[in-house]
Amino acid sequence: MKHEKTKHEFRANTLPALVTVGPVTIIMVLLIAVPLIYVAVMSFCSIDEFYNVTFDFTLENYVRLANVDYLKIYAQSIVIALVTTVICILVGYPFSYIIARTKSKKKKILYMLVIIPFWTNSLIRIYGWRTFLGSSGWLNSLLAGIGIAKEPIEFLYKQGTTILGMVYCLIPFMILPLYTAIEKLDSSLLEASSDLGARPVSTFLEVILPLTSSGIFSGSLMVFIPCLGYFFVSDILGGGNSDVIGNLIERQFQSGNNWPLGAALSIILIVVTLILVKIYQKLGGDMDSLGV
Amino acid sequence: MKREKKAKRIKRLSIVFCTLVYVFLFLPISVIVVNSFNATTTKPYMSWKGFTFDWYIKLWDNTSLLEALGNTMIIAIVSTVLATIIGTLGAIGMYRYKFKGKGLIDGLLYIPVVIPEIVLGISLLTIFAKVNIPRGMLTLILAHVTFCIPFVIFNVRARLAGYDNSIEEASMDLGANRIVTFFEVTLPVLAPGILGGALLAFTLSIDDVIISYFVYGQTKTYPLKVMESVKSGVSPDVNALSTLILVGTILFVVLTQGDLFKKKSS
Numbered sequence: 001m002k003h004e005k006t007k008h009e010f011r012a013n014t015l016p017a018l019v020t021v022g023p024v025t026i027i028m029v030l031l032i033a034v035p036l037i038y039v040a041v042m043s044f045c046s047i048d049e050f051y052n053v054t055f056d057f058t059l060e061n062y063v064r065l066a067n068v069d070y071l072k073i074y075a076q077s078i079v080i081a082l083v084t085t086v087i088c089i090l091v092g093y094p095f096s097y098i099i100a101r102t103k104s105k106k107k108k109i110l111y112m113l114v115i116i117p118f119w120t121n122s123l124i125r126i127y128g129w130r131t132f133l134g135s136s137g138w139l140n141s142l143l144a145g146i147g148i149a150k151e152p153i154e155f156l157y158k159q160g161t162t163i164l165g166m167v168y169c170l171i172p173f174m175i176l177p178l179y180t181a182i183e184k185l186d187s188s189l190l191e192a193s194s195d196l197g198a199r200p201v202s203t204f205l206e207v208i209l210p211l212t213s214s215g216i217f218s219g220s221l222m223v224f225i226p227c228l229g230y231f232f233v234s235d236i237l238g239g240g241n242s243d244v245i246g247n248l249i250e251r252q253f254q255s256g257n258n259w260p261l262g263a264a265l266s267i268i269l270i271v272v273t274l275i276l277v278k279i280y281q282k283l284g285g286d287m288d289s290l291g292v
Numbered sequence: 293m294k295r296e297k298k299a300k301r302i303k304r305l306s307i308v309f310c311t312l313v314y315v316f317l318f319l320p321i322s323v324i325v326v327n328s329f330n331a332t333t334t335k336p337y338m339s340w341k342g343f344t345f346d347w348y349i350k351l352w353d354n355t356s357l358l359e360a361l362g363n364t365m366i367i368a369i370v371s372t373v374l375a376t377i378i379g380t381l382g383a384i385g386m387y388r389y390k391f392k393g394k395g396l397i398d399g400l401l402y403i404p405v406v407i408p409e410i411v412l413g414i415s416l417l418t419i420f421a422k423v424n425i426p427r428g429m430l431t432l433i434l435a436h437v438t439f440c441i442p443f444v445i446f447n448v449r450a451r452l453a454g455y456d457n458s459i460e461e462a463s464m465d466l467g468a469n470r471i472v473t474f475f476e477v478t479l480p481v482l483a484p485g486i487l488g489g490a491l492l493a494f495t496l497s498i499d500d501v502i503i504s505y506f507v508y509g510q511t512k513t514y515p516l517k518v519m520e521s522v523k524s525g526v527s528p529d530v531n532a533l534s535t536l537i538l539v540g541t542i543l544f545v546v547l548t549q550g551d552l553f554k555k556k557s558s
Binding site for chain 2: 017020023024025029117119136141225231253266288
């Protein structure tokens, strides 16, 4: 009897649970958890004279992280990511507000027009900016053509150009959650606020902003964190003083060939991500809304 | 009167503002499209030398570029199918069954969504090197499946939130077995979430540069091919191909979502 029962239990619960959750568990454990743990282990390893990773415990990689040149780049990364996030909010908020509150039938088209540019590969689009802004680029030809600039102006290789590229790549991640949050706003609340005598500014600060803050929080998280890693943007548009942490990591895994040092640099990004996610959750952010 | 004037001014201002944002969003795309007709033949292919269709013809001789595009499509299709199947099953299982370690898997799912892609890329690179899996098509597909699964799961889960279990019970009471119930009842209800997740997975896969950059070996994808030519100058045939892809996707959307552009849509 007991055997029968466990057999039934197996067929009714254990088997379907295994079939459904098994594959995703295997992938998440083997290709997310194990690799990240391995990176953490590697950050304490050394390399031999042939750049092979050897499993001699060392703290040297972490000591090297405190190097002055690196500290400058961390600070610079954070400045670039912060400025990018602020610009994305300042541009993305009013923009999302206007298109989400449009009563026109064109609303869906306006929304699609935000997404369409992102069907072209991001590298090519960033390269498009380079073609536009370069010293022999289109903007300079235009400026020379109408006689404004006699000498070509160098727009590239500046921190500002990197920020422009970052904003360009990441602004949809701000606009889309904001659009969703603003679209959910109940118009009657806004009317009630103004009927009760609130001026537009206080309606915005006391009604609209609190109700749409979830969009700002998730948008900021999805803009700020990738900024720290987008090495190709500063590679293509930026110059010497616009590297982000991603550039440092990329170099150690490609040309530099010091994987343990690269692993230790990655740990910085992991820690920053964990801290920001914790803050996001403290602010009442919903993790599920990040991926949809 | 004064109020009306003010409202009009605000409206005009917001139209100007939105137009500027759209110009910003479409500016590099227009550069790409225009440059695909550029007659220049000298690197870095930036200055305008007249109009030509040549690049659209030369494109078909650029076998390595076409091969890279083929790789991108194979990887995107295979990864999307795998991620969609694994993700859908996973979402259903996690919604329905209680088991040990569920919280852990849940936590792991958020990692690919929030962590910088470069960290995911190098962690996969190190583990593939450690267990001696040669880098190539297989590692690219494994990597893409991994970062696509969570997006499928979150989309299906959003759909499951409003799911009524009793319709499955009804189906079983009426004599359908578990498999039939799954295909005839569960799947159709979840279909919009599954489709949304699959579409997102496909988009993420074809656009991925950073993760692929660390695991590609000899198998180059289209974005990696572009990355390679960025230093010396992206040649206009790449622009021509990008233009064709863009036109293709817009046509696809207009045809499948046609009602979006009809005047009557609400």
